[in-house]
Amino acid sequence: MKIKSNSLILDPVDLKILEALMEDARQTYTMIGKRLGIAHSTVYDRIKRMEEHGIIKKYTTLIDREKAGAKCITAVMTIYTDPKESEKIAEKLCEYPQICEVYTSLSEELQIIAKIMAEDQESLHEFIAKFIAPLQGVLRIRTSIITKKFKETIPPLVNNNNAGESALAVKSDKRR
Amino acid sequence: MDTEKIEVLKTVPRDKAFYFFTSIGNYTGRSAASLEEFLQIVGDVNVKSLEFHLYRGDFEKWLNEVFGVQELAEELRKLRMSNLSGEQLRSYIYSILESYLKRLKEHGAQH
Numbered sequence: 001m002k003i004k005s006n007s008l009i010l011d012p013v014d015l016k017i018l019e020a021l022m023e024d025a026r027q028t029y030t031m032i033g034k035r036l037g038i039a040h041s042t043v044y045d046r047i048k049r050m051e052e053h054g055i056i057k058k059y060t061t062l063i064d065r066e067k068a069g070a071k072c073i074t075a076v077m078t079i080y081t082d083p084k085e086s087e088k089i090a091e092k093l094c095e096y097p098q099i100c101e102v103y104t105s106l107s108e109e110l111q112i113i114a115k116i117m118a119e120d121q122e123s124l125h126e127f128i129a130k131f132i133a134p135l136q137g138v139l140r141i142r143t144s145i146i147t148k149k150f151k152e153t154i155p156p157l158v159n160n161n162n163a164g165e166s167a168l169a170v171k172s173d174k175r176r
Numbered sequence: 177m178d179t180e181k182i183e184v185l186k187t188v189p190r191d192k193a194f195y196f197f198t199s200i201g202n203y204t205g206r207s208a209a210s211l212e213e214f215l216q217i218v219g220d221v222n223v224k225s226l227e228f229h230l231y232r233g234d235f236e237k238w239l240n241e242v243f244g245v246q247e248l249a250e251e252l253r254k255l256r257m258s259n260l261s262g263e264q265l266r267s268y269i270y271s272i273l274e275s276y277l278k279r280l281k282e283h284g285a286q287h
Contacts, residue, residue: 121200124200125197125200128201128203129195129197132203133195133203134190134191134195140205141201141203142202143200
């Protein structure tokens with residue numbers, strides 16, 4: 001394993017550890033070690049190092065909100081912006097707890113794509129009208145309400161056919 | 177110009193402006209911060225936006241809450257009962273607003 005400045009070169013073992021964690025982050029070091037045929041102390045060391053480099057950002061729980069009884073709708077907003085203001089708008093959107101993902105995209109016009117959750121259609125509209133449309137530089141907004149979720153997973157880090165053959169360099173974010 | 181009239185013809189801050197949507201969450205990019213600007217936008221905004229807001233009662237709510245113009249709000253509420261749509265709806269809303277503003281400028285606030 002080589003460390004170059006703030007980059008950590010991941011080897012096939014690291015990638016397999018990450019995939020095991022992505023599948024089930026509650027597995028113990030021993031369970032992962034047994035599965036990969038390595039010592040649990042090796043698993044521990046590598047996980048710690050990946051945490052320190054920000055490759056592992058956090059451990060979280062995927063909840064089925066419907067089964068949990070939460071009244072909720074999800075929508076994807078495409079916000080067309082004045083390029084001069086887009087950065088500020090994206091940062092502002094990140095401040096709202098209702099907005100769970102924010103991305104910028106360069107196409108014909110500068111766009112921000114954001115995923116938003118609300119209790120119902122009326123509160124979704126109210127929120128967009130009150131807090132997003134008035135932001136300086138918002139040109140127009142297209143919102144699509146998600147009606148049915150067919151899949152929600154995180155893709156594996158490497159194609160299984162190539163797994164273990166090539167190392168992956170990941171830049172770590174020290175600002176955690 | 178008397179105080180009431182100035183109040184109705186005022187320009188409100190951005191957070192109190194009216195934002196025109198065509199449906200839930202779909203913002204047209206047009207907003208009105210005064211009655212005159214409102215009239216101007218009613219004249220050329222996507223007509224779907226007028227249908228969306230009129231039948232939700234958004235116009236009445238904004239006119240009442242921000243400008244306190246109950247008479248005008250009431251006229252728009254009555255228009256809601258007519259079930260008009262498209263360009264015909266636009267021209268009715270426009271003429272109601274236009275004549276209200278005209279009366280206001282000529283004779284002072286009428287609410």
